[in-house]
Amino acid sequence: MIDYHTTEILPSVRKAIIKGSVAAQLEKEGRRWRISWNSSVASYQETFKLVFPKKFNDFLKERKCIKKVYALDLMSSPAMLSGLEIDGGVAIGLGDLSNTEFEKEMINKNIEYIYGNLLTRQPWNDIVGWLKRNKAEGFDLITCRADMIRAHIKYVPPNPTVYYDLLNRAWNLLDKKGGVLLVDIPKFVYTSGIHQNLIDQWLCRLEENQIEYKYVQNSALKLVKNANSPKYLPTLN
Numbered sequence: 001m002i003d004y005h006t007t008e009i010l011p012s013v014r015k016a017i018i019k020g021s022v023a024a025q026l027e028k029e030g031r032r033w034r035i036s037w038n039s040s041v042a043s044y045q046e047t048f049k050l051v052f053p054k055k056f057n058d059f060l061k062e063r064k065c066i067k068k069v070y071a072l073d074l075m076s077s078p079a080m081l082s083g084l085e086i087d088g089g090v091a092i093g094l095g096d097l098s099n100t101e102f103e104k105e106m107i108n109k110n111i112e113y114i115y116g117n118l119l120t121r122q123p124w125n126d127i128v129g130w131l132k133r134n135k136a137e138g139f140d141l142i143t144c145r146a147d148m149i150r151a152h153i154k155y156v157p158p159n160p161t162v163y164y165d166l167l168n169r170a171w172n173l174l175d176k177k178g179g180v181l182l183v184d185i186p187k188f189v190y191t192s193g194i195h196q197n198l199i200d201q202w203l204c205r206l207e208e209n210q211i212e213y214k215y216v217q218n219s220a221l222k223l224v225k226n227a228n229s230p231k232y233l234p235t236l237n
Contacts, residue, residue: 039076039145041083047145048182051214051222056141057085059180063140070136072127072173074144074166078106078113084141090130092116092123110134119162124169131173138175138225144183160198160236168233174225181223198236205234 041056052059063069068087073080078091088110094117106113112130116123131138144166170181196217206213211233212224223233 039080041080044080044143044145047184048143048220048222050216051220052180052182060085060140063178068134068136069140070131070134070138070175071141071143072139072170074118074142074170076143076145078111080143081111082106082109086111086140088112088134088136089139090114090127092118092127118166127173136175137177138179139173140175140179142170142174142179142181144170144181164233164236171223171225171233172231174223176225176227176229179225181225182220183223184220185218202234202236209234 045052045056060069060071064085064087069085071081071084071086071089073089073091076091076093078089081089081091082105090112092114094115114123114126114130116126118124167181167183170183174181199215203213203215206223209230211229212226214222
């Protein structure tokens, strides 16, 4: 089951956000993260092909034979989800789609767009609420292709603690029977002097905790969750 208590932001993460983030100020000023709104399934598959070569819909169809399938796309519009073979899904971003024809079309497909800042608590609560309403144990596929992060790193603090928190929250929302989390690697990871040893040590901890993963340096990370997976990902230190 989902651990519904993980929606609380850790104090250390909150401090990092307050100290280094421009996102809060942008929110206050009414400005928004710049996000790609025309992302197709094919373009996502291209991003993650080194860690997940299988076609998304092939993966989802296999799972759909035994259960309803759901997907979550972080930092995006619902555009990619609309091309998936799913019973429903959630996308979250900072572009307002309220009362648009696109929003109405997505509602008819049981795809909800949550307008919110992932550095705050409310959007995560909303995602958990959606899972409860759909009586879902978790998402079969979670993607975070952070084009915004790659191109506009100034909008979010380049702090490993913040990104670890986001990753851990996404992990907690995965289905425990083979749910897959795909995340591309923020540019700051390989440009800000973070030592590769830190990453290597964390990957070793994944192995020690029997978490299936595939990591391609400067590209992407895949995590797979199963019944024996720990509730939380290993810490960074």
